[in-house]
Structures are given as structure tokens and as C-alpha cells.
Amino acid sequence: MRAVIIGTGPAGITAALTLRQLDPSGAVTALSAEPYPPYSPPAIADHFLTGRDQTLYWQGRDVAQRLGIEERREACVAAVDSCNREVVLADGDRIRYERLIVASGSRLHAPLTGAELPGVYDFKSLRVATEMIGRVRSGEVKSALIVGNGFIGIELALLLADLGVDVTIIGRRSWVMPRVLDPETSAVAEAALEARGVTLRLGLEAEAFIGDGGVTGVRLAGGEVVTAGMYIAATGVKPHVEFLGGSDVTARWGVEVDDRLRTTDPNIFAAGDVTEAADRLTGEPYVHAIFPNAVAQGRVAALNALGRDIRYEGAEAMNSLKHLGVPIVAMGSTDHPDEILRRHDGAGLRSIYLRDGQIVGAQLAGDISAAGIYRSLMLRRAKVRPFGKRIIEPGFGMSQIVWDAMQPGRIHACAAA
Ligand SMILES: Cc1cc2nc3c(=O)[nH]c(=O)nc-3n(C[C@H](O)[C@H](O)[C@H](O)COP(=O)(O)OP(=O)(O)OC[C@H]3O[C@@H](n4cnc5c(N)ncnc54)[C@H](O)[C@@H]3O)c2cc1C
Incomplete structure (x- = not known):
């Protein structure tokens, strides 16, 4: 063929x-x-x-x-x-x-004026990244302004901060990675970003990249103009x-x-x-x-x-932040849960989103060792309510009872044991 x-x-x-x-x-x-x-x-x-x-x-x-x-x-x-x-x-x-x-x-999907101006970068390709990092390494760029507080904006902010650039992120929503993280997990990411020297200006609408023949600033709703040595649009794809x-x-x-x-x-x-x-x-x-x-x-x-007849089992929503210093994993959805179980302790933060007794989403920051078991329970649509709050305790997932419960048809019996 x-x-x-x-x-x-x-x-x-x-x-x-x-x-x-x-x-x-x-x-x-x-x-x-x-x-x-x-x-x-x-x-x-x-x-x-x-x-x-x-x-x-x-x-x-x-x-x-x-x-x-x-x-x-x-x-x-x-x-x-x-x-x-x-x-x-x-x-x-x-x-x-x-x-x-x-x-x-x-x-890049940048629904704001001026995103096509020369000098506005994205972080979507190796070619653009090579050019951007080349300017940083040459010493030409000391500060950067990233419009967009999603996953790609955060990845780039961490990279630039590690290369010694003074980075500011401007985000429309009031917490970072709003499409992926709930505000509580996002707070962990924000603390880690700030500890790395990244300035977060959240809840602000960037109206336009401005400049005549090349970008020279970002105008916010309300008229403030923010300037930097390099400008990046990370507003979506x-x-x-x-x-x-x-x-x-x-x-x-x-x-x-x-x-x-x-x-x-x-x-x-x-x-x-x-x-x-x-x-x-x-x-x-x-x-x-x-x-x-x-x-x-x-x-x-x-x-x-090739003519095989293979059904695609479906795409998953699963994100992890690699370079933050604190491991974070988010999976599934936080939309319309009927119950949220959350625990914040020395091991970190865990949030489980339940609907009809099934896990529809989970977010972990710090100790992410249970991510695999939550994913597995979520994909199996297991009824987990019988586990009660044990499901967010440290060590959940390590116990025999949970592994037993993963056997088809066993979830109720094991959870109640
Ligand atoms: C900076 C960054 C960090 C990321 N980090 C993570 C992560 O940690 N974990 C994770 O799971 N995902 C991550 N992602 C997302 C992940 O990279 C994408 O989901 C994945 O690359 C998608 O693969 P793809 O093959 O569909 O598209 P792409 O990787 O975008 O490849 C598209 C290809 O199509 C070619 N192409 C496009 N248009 C044309 C055209 N008209 N003619 C010819 N060729 C064309 C391009 O040249 C390229 O070869 C990240 C993405 C970025 C940009």
C-alpha cells in the first residue's frame, strides 16, 4: 500500500x-x-x-x-x-x-490583537524555541512576558526562569492552568512558580500586543502597558x-x-x-x-x-507538570462533581472528584504515587464510595484491599471488608 x-x-x-x-x-x-x-x-x-x-x-x-x-x-x-x-x-x-x-x-491560537507582530513568539515548535533560546543565550534578553497561564505558558516560564530570565505571566483567569487544575492544586503550582522567581499577574485581560513594525509591549484592559525584553503568546492551541x-x-x-x-x-x-x-x-x-x-x-x-478493524478506546485527559519541583498530576474532569474529597497534609494535596460514586477526576500534588490507581479506578468506572475517605489517605493504593478490589466484580466486597 x-x-x-x-x-x-x-x-x-x-x-x-x-x-x-x-x-x-x-x-x-x-x-x-x-x-x-x-x-x-x-x-x-x-x-x-x-x-x-x-x-x-x-x-x-x-x-x-x-x-x-x-x-x-x-x-x-x-x-x-x-x-x-x-x-x-x-x-x-x-x-x-x-x-x-x-x-x-x-x-498557536491567539485571539488577541497584534499576536502576528514580528517579535511575538509561541512555544509550539522547535524552530521558534531555538530562536527564542538563542536570544536568551546571547544575553540579548533579560526579561520575558508570557501572555497565557496554561500548560505551555508554565512550561516556558520554568525554562526561561532556569536560564536566568526575569519572567512575568499574565493570565486572564485567576489561577494557573485553569483548564487542567482546580484552584487548590493550582495554588501549589503557583507557590512553586513564585519560588522559582516567576511573577504571576493573574485575573488580568491582555487586550493586545502593541508596536509599530514589531512588538514593544502588551496592553491590558484598563490601558496599562507592560513591557519586557521578549514577548510570548501562550494563549491556546x-x-x-x-x-x-x-x-x-x-x-x-x-x-x-x-x-x-x-x-x-x-x-x-x-x-x-x-x-x-x-x-x-x-x-x-x-x-x-x-x-x-x-x-x-x-x-x-x-x-x-491497513484494513485492520481496530476500535480506538478514546482519548484521556491527563496532565503532569515535570519541571515545577513539586510533582503534579491531573486527570479526568472537575466539571459537575456531586462530591469532592480533598486532603492536604505533609504528603501533599489530593482531590478526588466523584459523580454517582465513580471517580471522574483526580488531582495530586506532592505525593503522586496513587495516580495510577486513581486512573485505573476512573477508567474502570469503579464504584468507590464504599472506600469512604480512605481513598484520599496516604498509602491508599498500596494496600492489598485495593489491589483485590481491582479484580473485575470485586470492588464492593473488598471496599466493605
Ligand atoms: C512545549 C510543549 C510541551 C509539551 N509537554 C507535554 C507533556 O509534558 N506531556 C504531554 O503529554 N504532552 C505535552 N505536550 C503536547 C504534545 O507535545 C502534543 O500532544 C503532541 O506533540 C501531539 O503530537 P502530534 O503528532 O499530533 O502533533 P505535533 O507534535 O504538533 O506534530 C505535528 C507535525 O505536523 C507537521 N505539520 C503541520 N502542518 C503541516 C503542513 N501543512 N504540512 C506538513 N507538515 C505539517 C509538523 O511539522 C509536525 O511534524 C507539549 C507540547 C508542547 C508544545
């Missing part, structure tokens, strides 16, 4: 590896708009802090040559011609496919779907897929941050833009492109 993959991020390269493994005689072409070998965005910060390449180029720099994949870098897809089954590159070149996998990830206009692939926010990750064009599959796949718990389509989902989807999309 002749397969083309748009994107060599975690989803795209996993799809390529899967195709290669299961269809050794097929032809695989993987296209990337960027000039680098396939890389892992979560490793960008570590790469600049340590100079290490291994985790960044997580499949090896030579993965394409090693596996006989035709990898084309700086090959930007401008359109998909569904009728002729061709991908059209920006330079006019056309590449035929029998099956296409769209794994084009996401880009949007799936890379523009080139699909005019094709038979339907994209709302992300690409619409069925439970086989097949798009509305039967020859085209989608995987990773570009995809609105079903949430594993709610079944609702949603873009859960995290690495493990991208990898799992890349594999399932490739298997189905």
Missing part, C-alpha cells in the same frame, strides 16, 4: 512505524513542515536545559533511514485533493496516496486543519473522526492534536492534546489504514 502521512510529530511517526512494521513492502512517505527529524515537543525544555538530544529525537535522528520511510522535511502541505487522492505541497508538487493519515498537530478546506475531510475545531479514526473521507485517517477523537470517559469528541493520546491514535489510525 502507498501511504502518505502529514506530520512527523508523535502521532505521525508512530503511524509511520506501525505501517512499516505491519506492511514491510508498502511505501510510506512522511511529510513535515519543519526542518528537523521527528521530535517530541514535551522534551524541548529539557533539551535546552541539558543539551541532551536523546529524548528530543525520541525515535532516533535516523529513524526514517533506518526503517525505509521516505521522510520529507520542509514539505508544507497546502491542500488535499480527495478526488485524485493527492497531497498538494506549497511548492506545487503532488504526492499520490492510497491511504492518507493526517497528523498535522496544532498551532488550534488544530492545523486549514489545508483540508476543499477536501472531503470535515473539520470543525479539529478533524472529525469515527471510532476507527477514519475521517469523513474513507481513505483518510487522522491522529494526534489535529483530531477530535472521542473522550474515553464521556464519549464526546474533544481534542485532548497530549503525547500519549497522539501516540495511541497514530498506531490505531495506521492499523485501520
Whole structure:
């Protein structure tokens, strides 16, 4: 089979590896708009802090040559011609496919004026990160202003702070990572950020990046203008779907897929941050833009492109902060619980969100050793109310009783024991 993959991020390269493994005689072409070998965005910060390449180029720099994949870098897809089954590159070149996998990830979504001004950076690609960190290392940049207090803004703030930059974060919501963390867990993250020297200005609306020919400041609602040596927009991400206009692939926010990750064009599959796949718990389509989902989807999309009939089990909401100094894990949802169990002690903070006696979300800061057991109970939709408050006590998850309870059909009996 002749397969083309748009994107060599975690989803795209996993799809390529899967195709290669299961269809050794097929032809695989993987296209990337960027000039680098396939890389892992979560490793960008570590790469600049340590100079290490291994985790960044997580499949090896030579993965394409090693596996006989035709990898084309700086090959930007401008359109998909569904009728002729061709991908059209920006330079006019056309590449035929029998099956296409769209794994084009996401880009910055900055719904504020001036975000396109020269000098406004994002933290979405290795190319931009290389330029930004180059300016820091040259001594040109001593301070940075990050608009956006989500996951990517925090990751970048920690990296820049570790490189000696005076960092300020401006966030619309009054706590950091509001889409992922509840205010209580967020307070732990905020304390850690402030201890690292990051200034948090939260609950403020940034109206515009301003400047004439290049950014010179950020104007807040109310008129205050904040200035710094470098400006970053970290206001959210949007799936890379523009080139699909005019094709038979339907994209709302992300690409619409069925439970086989097949798009509305039967020859085209989608995987990773570009995809609105079903949430594993709610079944609702949603873009859960995290690495493990991208990898799992890349594999399932490739298997189905090869004609297997593999159901995608659904995307998970699961985030962890790596560089904060305090481990934090957040999973599931904090929306509409009917009960919240919370414990703050020497081991840290644990919050469990329950609905109808089942865990629908959990947040841990400090001691995160029970994260795996909460995730497992959540995904199994186990009725955990019989555990009572024991579920948030330190050591929960280590006891035999819980492991016994994980056996199918045992949860009630063990919890009551
Ligand atoms: C700084 C940072 C830190 C992160 N940290 C974490 C973390 O700790 N844990 C976690 O789980 N997730 C993390 N994420 C999210 C994670 O990196 C993404 O979910 C994951 O990379 C998605 O993989 P993907 O293959 O779908 O997309 P991407 O990795 O975005 O790759 C997209 C690919 O598509 C290519 N492409 C795009 N448009 C075109 C086009 N028109 N033509 C050709 N090629 C195109 C790009 O060049 C690229 O190769 C982080 C993300 C960032 C940016």
C-alpha cells in the first residue's frame, strides 16, 4: 500500500512505524513542515536545559533511514485533493496516496490583537524555541512576558526562569492552568512558580500586543502597558486543519473522526492534536492534546489504514507538570462533581472528584504515587464510595484491599471488608 502521512510529530511517526512494521513492502512517505527529524515537543525544555538530544529525537535522528520511510522535511502541505487522492505541497508538487493519515498537530491560537507582530513568539515548535533560546543565550534578553497561564505558558516560564530570565505571566483567569487544575492544586503550582522567581499577574485581560513594525509591549484592559525584553503568546492551541478546506475531510475545531479514526473521507485517517477523537470517559469528541493520546491514535489510525478493524478506546485527559519541583498530576474532569474529597497534609494535596460514586477526576500534588490507581479506578468506572475517605489517605493504593478490589466484580466486597 502507498501511504502518505502529514506530520512527523508523535502521532505521525508512530503511524509511520506501525505501517512499516505491519506492511514491510508498502511505501510510506512522511511529510513535515519543519526542518528537523521527528521530535517530541514535551522534551524541548529539557533539551535546552541539558543539551541532551536523546529524548528530543525520541525515535532516533535516523529513524526514517533506518526503517525505509521516505521522510520529507520542509514539505508544507497546502491542500488535499480527495478526488485524485493527492497531497498538494506549497511548492506545487503532488504526492499520490492510497491511504492518507493526517497528523498535522496544532498551532498557536491567539485571539488577541497584534499576536502576528514580528517579535511575538509561541512555544509550539522547535524552530521558534531555538530562536527564542538563542536570544536568551546571547544575553540579548533579560526579561520575558508570557501572555497565557496554561500548560505551555508554565512550561516556558520554568525554562526561561532556569536560564536566568526575569519572567512575568499574565493570565486572564485567576489561577494557573485553569483548564487542567482546580484552584487548590493550582495554588501549589503557583507557590512553586513564585519560588522559582516567576511573577504571576493573574485575573488580568491582555487586550493586545502593541508596536509599530514589531512588538514593544502588551496592553491590558484598563490601558496599562507592560513591557519586557521578549514577548510570548501562550494563549491556546488550534488544530492545523486549514489545508483540508476543499477536501472531503470535515473539520470543525479539529478533524472529525469515527471510532476507527477514519475521517469523513474513507481513505483518510487522522491522529494526534489535529483530531477530535472521542473522550474515553464521556464519549464526546474533544481534542485532548497530549503525547500519549497522539501516540495511541497514530498506531490505531495506521492499523485501520491497513484494513485492520481496530476500535480506538478514546482519548484521556491527563496532565503532569515535570519541571515545577513539586510533582503534579491531573486527570479526568472537575466539571459537575456531586462530591469532592480533598486532603492536604505533609504528603501533599489530593482531590478526588466523584459523580454517582465513580471517580471522574483526580488531582495530586506532592505525593503522586496513587495516580495510577486513581486512573485505573476512573477508567474502570469503579464504584468507590464504599472506600469512604480512605481513598484520599496516604498509602491508599498500596494496600492489598485495593489491589483485590481491582479484580473485575470485586470492588464492593473488598471496599466493605
Ligand atoms: C512545549 C510543549 C510541551 C509539551 N509537554 C507535554 C507533556 O509534558 N506531556 C504531554 O503529554 N504532552 C505535552 N505536550 C503536547 C504534545 O507535545 C502534543 O500532544 C503532541 O506533540 C501531539 O503530537 P502530534 O503528532 O499530533 O502533533 P505535533 O507534535 O504538533 O506534530 C505535528 C507535525 O505536523 C507537521 N505539520 C503541520 N502542518 C503541516 C503542513 N501543512 N504540512 C506538513 N507538515 C505539517 C509538523 O511539522 C509536525 O511534524 C507539549 C507540547 C508542547 C508544545
